[in-house]
Amino acid sequence: MTQSHPLSRLLSYRDRYRRQVWLASLCSVLNKVFDLAPPALIGLALDVVVQQQDSLIARWGIPSIRGQFIALAILTFVIWGLESVFEYFYKTLWRNLAQSLQHHLRLDAYGHLQGLDLAYFENRSSGSLMAVLNDDINQLERFLDHGANQLLQLATTALIIGAAFFILAPSMAWMAILPMPFVVWGAIAFQKRLAPRYAEVRERVSLLNSRLSNNISGITTIKSFTAETYETERIRQESEAYRQSNRHAIALSAAFIPLIRIIILIGFTAILLYGGLAAVAGELAVSTYSVLVFLTQRLLWPLTSLGETLDEYQRAMASTQRVMNLLETSASISAGTQPLPKGKVRGEIWFEDITFAYEARHPVVQHLTLKVPAGKTVALVGATGSGKSTLVKLLMQFYQAQQGRILLDGQDLRSLDPTDLRQAIGWVSQDVFLFHGTVAENIAYGSFDATLAEIQQAAQMAEADEFIQQLPAGYDTLVGERGQKLSGGQRQRLAIARAILKDPPILILDEATSAVDNETEAAIQRALEKITQNRTTIAIAHRLSTVRNTDRIYVMAQGQLIEWGTHAELLARQGVYAGFWKIQMGE
Incomplete structure (x- = not known):
């Protein structure tokens, strides 16, 4: 199915702006x-000078010359005002x-983007998405600031002056009108050729x-590998490609105005010559001739700006196309609507015959069945x-399994509101x-109404309060982008504190102690033993060593369960888990 024009897609985007569009137009x-009235005022002034008591203004009931000029001055003030x-x-x-449109379009685009699946983000870079949310929407704003008004005023100019020519001098109207079809044809031709260039x-x-x-x-990473020169060259190549694509568009758009000027010159010269001869011969009033000359200039000369306006228009439409494509991208995961009150979640999780593969890849989970009892702590190792980690992402409904189902307290996750589901889960990621x-x-974060006392209590449980108190501004210390001012272990403990403050019925610890030293790991383990009580924990x-005291340990290999049991049971079995344990213990 072919897509409609970007402008029609934009106009149908929000009905709330239609009244403002009409009013602005x-x-x-x-x-x-x-x-456009001043040329007519000049014509009226010349008419008074030449015709005096027989002028057009005199026929309005103002016979004196002085009175006519006073009336003309008042009319001038009113029109200019x-x-x-x-x-x-x-x-x-x-x-x-x-x-307003920029504001709401950016919010809608960002809100829609947040609702898309993780797979969408995995196939696109953050820079390309930023270009849509920022550059493309700003490009549309620039067109609405200037271009829309210019197009409307060009159309108004053509209609009014065209009508004036047919009224004042029908025999010469064609001279002024003749260039316009060529200008319009040229504009459309340039527009068609510019569109793909601006898309590029x-x-x-x-x-x-x-x-x-x-x-x-x-x-x-760039600095550590001394790759500054290499990366500068890659940026140069990308910037050069951008410059060249702009150069191709500029070469075409810049040719528009000189060509239009030649066409305009022909129309203006024709009116100047034939109108002057008609005025000398007495076939055309001098005042009418002066109005026609001025109107011709007012009609044709603004058309030279049509190229610049079309340039803005094409840039805006290319940007609009990208923004609308984003807004019309639908999520591949169907979200449920059934509410899930956080306080009523017991936390029993059942993975039933789950098979899942990322896009165009081999299955990473195959026919897996696994049960997590409510209030218990289980470990996944392998x-x-x-x-x-894929099982966790399936539980969070970041992805949906191609086969099987996941039940929470007997309810299929696909039927649940994903927002309610994620509010019931606290996730501490390894990243x-x-x-x-x-x-x-x-x-x-995520518990935005928490008090400072609650924040401090969560930090204490995560064994983070001590190092926070030593920071320059304590809890008011800025962590930097992505927490770069903190060590890996400090970031990990803040993430644990964040999950503790959320107080979810289900807690997921994805390598929660991977970035800490042995002493910190022991401290975190003490905290985790407290917070996992009466809470379903994966x-x-x-x-x-961090999961040896869990209620059950599941051992995975190539997307399947191969062993399960307690730490002691698995060691006694002398299987894969026992082999892992011996390696880690240095045996």
Whole structure:
């Protein structure tokens, strides 16, 4: 199915702006109507000078020359005043519309983006998504600030002056009108050729943003491998590609104005010559001739700006296409609607015959059945890539299994509201993400109404309060982007404190002690023993010493369960788990 034009997609995006669009458009049109009046005022003034008591104004009931000029002066003040008033209104309305639309479009796009599956983000870079949310939406704002008004006023100019020519001098109207079809045809032809070039420009800037974002995030790695020159060259290549795609678009758009000027020159010269001869021969009033000359200039000369306006328009439409494509991207996971009150969750989890594969890959979990009793602590162990973290992502409904189902307290996860489900789960990932903000803000993330006393209590349980008190500003210390001012162990303990403060009925510890030393690990283990009481807990670990006291240990290999039991039972079995234990104990 072919997509509709980006402009129609944008106009149908939000009905709330239609009234403001119409009002802004009306003010633009009225401003141009009064802006086109001065040539008529000049014609009336010449008419008074030449015709005197027989002038047009005299026929309105003002016979004296002085009175006619006073009336003309008053009319001039009124027209110029109204032009200024409507200029103020159209600029205010269009700019406020641009700001409002930009604001809501960015919020809607970001909100929609947050609702998409993790698989969507895995196939796209953060830089390309940032280009859509920032650059593309800003490009649309720039067009609404200027371009929309210019297009409307060009159309108004053509209609009013075209009508004036047919009224004042029908025999010469065609001379002024003749260039216009060529101008319009040229504009459409340029537009068709510019569209793909600007689409390429937007794609190139997306790739450049992606590279820049990736390099800034990985600046430590770049420096440690002394790869500054290499990365500078890669940025140069991306920037050069962006520059070249812009150059191709500029080469075409810049040719528009010179060509249009030649066409305009022909129309203006024709009116100047034939109109002057007609005025000398007495076939055309001098006042009418002066009005026609001025109107011809007012009609044709603004068309030279059509190229710049179309340039803005095409850039805006290329950006709009990308934003609308994002908004119309649907999630591949069907979200349930059944509410799940956090206080009523017991925490019994049942993985029933689960098979799952990431896109275009071999299954990472195959026909797995596993039960986690309510209020108990179980551990998932196994080699890297055995499917442990994937099970957690399935439980969080970041992905959905291709086969089988997951039950929580007997309810299929696919029927539950994913927001309610995730509010019932506390997840401490091995890749801790801290936001740029204070220590307190990061601990309270997700529990935004927590008091400082509650934050401190959670930090104490996570064995984090001591090091926080030693920071320059304590709980008000800024952690830096991604928590770069803290050590790995400190970040890990803040993440645990964050989960403790959330107080979820289900707790997931995905390598929660992977980045800490032995002393800190012992401290965290003491804290975990307290917080896992009467709470369903799933612990993923490579360091088996951290899970030896769990109620049950499941051993995974290649997406399947191969052993399960308590630590003592698995050691007695002398199987895979016992082999892992011996290696870690140095035996």
